[in-house]
Amino acid sequence: MTESGWQTELAELEQRLAAARAMGGPDKLARQREQGRLNARERLAALADAGSFREIGALAGFASYDGDGAMTAFQPANFLFGRATIAGRPVVATADDFTVRGGAADASLHRKLSDAERLASEYGLPLIRMIEGTGGGGSVRTLESAGYTYIPEIPGWEHMTANLARVPVVAMGLGAVAGLGAGRMVMAHYSLLVDGMAQMFVAGPPVVAAAGEKCTKEELGGAAIHAGNGAVDDRVASEAEAFLRTRWFLSYLPSSVDELPARAPCHDPVTRAEEWLVGAVPRDPRRLYPVRPIVEAIVDRGSWFEIGREWGSGVVTGLARLDGWPVAVIASNPECLGGLWTAATARKVERMVDLADTFHLPLVQLVDNPGFLIGRRAEEEATIRWGSRALAAIYQSSVPWACVVLRKAYGMAGSGHAPADRFRWRMAWPSGDWGSLPIAGGLEAAYRAELEAADDPAAKLAEIRERLERVRSPFRTAEKYGVEAIIDPRTTRAELCQFANLAQRALKPGTKGRGLRP
Template identity: 55%
Template sequence: MSWQPEMDELRRRQEMTKQMGGADKVKRQHDAGRLTVRERIDRLVDAGSFREIGSVAGKAEYDGRNDLVHLMPANSVMGRARIDGRPVAVTGDDFTVRGGSADATIKEKAIYIERYANQYRVPLIRMIEGSGGGGSVKTIETTGRANVPGVSGWEWVVRNMGAVPTVGLGLGSVAGLGAARLAATHYSVMVKEISAMFVAGPPVVNRLGPRQFDKQDLGGWEIQLRAGAIDEAADSEDEAFALTRRFLSYLPSSVYDVPARGPRTDDPARREESLFQAIPRETRKVYRIRPIVEKIVDQGSLFEMGRLYGRSVMTAFARIDGWPVAVMASDPMFYGGGWTADTCQKVSRFLDMAETFHLPVVYFCDCPGFLIGLEAEKTGVIRQGVRAMSAMFQTTVPWCTFIIRNAFGVAGAAHQNGSRLNWRYAWPSGRWGSLPLEGGIEAAYRADLDAAPDRSAKMAEIEDRLNKLRSPFRSAETFWIEEIIDPRDTRQILCEFVELAAPLRTPGPSQHGMRP
């Protein structure tokens, strides 16, 4: 006698769970312009690679003879799959079952997939839509008690930040613990117009005051991207999936490996003539940094994160002769490249990620110092700046810096880990010091200026004298800057750097565990 009856019963139950919350709930999801969780998984992973775990977990109804009448699935779908041939762990909230709230959650499923990613050392993708926490107020009535707040399994979320690449996709309304799960990632994406993220949604917030919010007013993508709560906003769910695949392509599967070299599609000896005049001679004139970086890295490889947050520094992944690297670049379009408090937070987190996943760092430095003034002081810029510089000094990954214009003050000093030997170059446009001359001459030479018959002429004379003394050549004479290069040689030098740096990357956990 075979086990066919049991297999038939298993298939029957699996067919029930694949109906999710029912045809009406699926239609509502589609009418709102959103995919279902199963459609999302199919579009994200390699075709035919998804192997579901917990396929018949849910809330069952039985008749008087203990025969199954209906099986409502748990509101999460998870399992293992492949993305571009690489094993991954995937979990997604099912909004068609009680809106993704905890009432319909089997928390052990969420914990299982976190443990699986951690212990089998594979990237984890969370597709989040719902609260995922204490559920609705109705939970009190259904359970007969109020929950004491607690987050079962959060220790695995924390461990995964220091162990495997973790991606969060906010694909609808995300609140409470769902928002925490989205933020506790290395890379997070919302979808414009259909996604919103908040600690508490409009029904709760609108009870607190006269102003009334809708979802986008309170937690739309622009708010969260500018606040640094998420890293990117996509125009569609399919674009969010494409961004996920691209993000993972720069990273190893876990900290126990190093990032793999990609295709070598660009000439290491390529020289871009436009770099020779990319930095204006007039020091007050700004320029666009992204076209400069794009001309140096492998063509088409620049992958920026957090563009609207901490905007005086650009952070991105890229490839140099196929090797993945972490890129920082000052952006003088914002505060002249000066470091604000949010810029410092952005730098700290980015360097922690580079250290965690063994990515060499390339920094194009044009930093006139920390932002100054009352508003800057109110943000605690010096505390955040010290954290960023400390994160820099804790890195062990290979590092290459190009001072392309300014490096002044404490923030200017934070252009490499000064306790280690690193590659450092200056472009002819490089200028540095304790503070810019333009801000210090008045104070340092006040007596001379006051005594001069022609104050403007005296100021010009002092400026000319000091500018000659601060020439990068004077620093190179005493080896305070190791080498001054032709900007057009930058790519070739970087290609040499990554080749020599590759064998120095050391697999294993970072001694400083990364936090969100």
């Protein structure tokens, strides 16, 4: 009897799919589990809404055949991707499979990686990369098996670059990440490493040892190192926390630059006024104070999502909501060098401004900025260059901007409180204190002749200081329309919620002149 239908081919399809689902085999999967790490397929299932992941290219890999053309072995490609949903919203999810050749490129098919990037770009979908392995040019053994070497190039890098200006990109380091894997990590709008489990380096310990430097993976590129230097945005305690923060981060952003961020339901009264804000800024200008509680008191309850807590500590940055609308927040941190801008602080400001501008998030800045760091360290770190880049990013931005001056705004760095070339929602607390430089720093030099001629220089200095203290009152500035409003600190939330609502009229979807700078 002649067989009808395609049962033979369907059986082969199931055989090949089963081989793909087996990944690197039982031993490699067991080793992954023993080391406390999920495998690639488990990660995809844990990240996405239950049952929503649909793989693309599941049959891709490397097969062996006998003389009759029957498949005798199959090694799946070690890069998985597909479409899924997160909180009901379509995304592109990708995962490196470390159980197949340690995530190395010689077990990958580069077109899969490029297609994942293309799918995200062309269809306007957020892209999530779960990275573990090298993902570069393979090992030295690859040269012998290939029989030739080559001039390096990176397939798909153009798509990764373009996507920074197109769709939200999140990168999670979930194991040792080296070479191109490290490059894929930092080419993202939000990146994180799992503490104690993930490390990131240009080249791993064996290669570094050959160059004469011996160190462990943690010593070379542990999560604490890169969360502290800004190579990644954050570190987390577990894979589960990484997935949670990824979902949370994406909740503030549109699916692509062609859309505006969505409003969420808000059950926090716009008029909520925290009484303690009246004394949040000390009268003594030398006393420091924490700014994070102020941020949390102003934004919608439970909406504060800090980014980059461990680096550039002169400012606190993150995402939040005001009356349900997503906003980006930059807040001076007086507890770190009094809020002075270092080179790292300036880079952090620049990065947050670019993220906000790319994805149409109104920007709120809480200012207590005594200026750029000065001295030998500042010059060695090229603070003026990085500070000027941050100011350029501020002036290149096109999103609505609200500024609340909590205390100081001095010098070039202080001028970065808001772009001055368009309408500014600028308000100050009664504690506002600003100028080209602090009075205390320039008083004796400015009045040297008068002090030298005085019978009692100390008394004369006190008299001059008292005169200038009257001039520096923020109300004198308001008289000249040098600041648009002085407000009761308790009303800050209400003022900013009004800004967030009106800002929606000024937001325009579309691609900006450039994407975020990695």
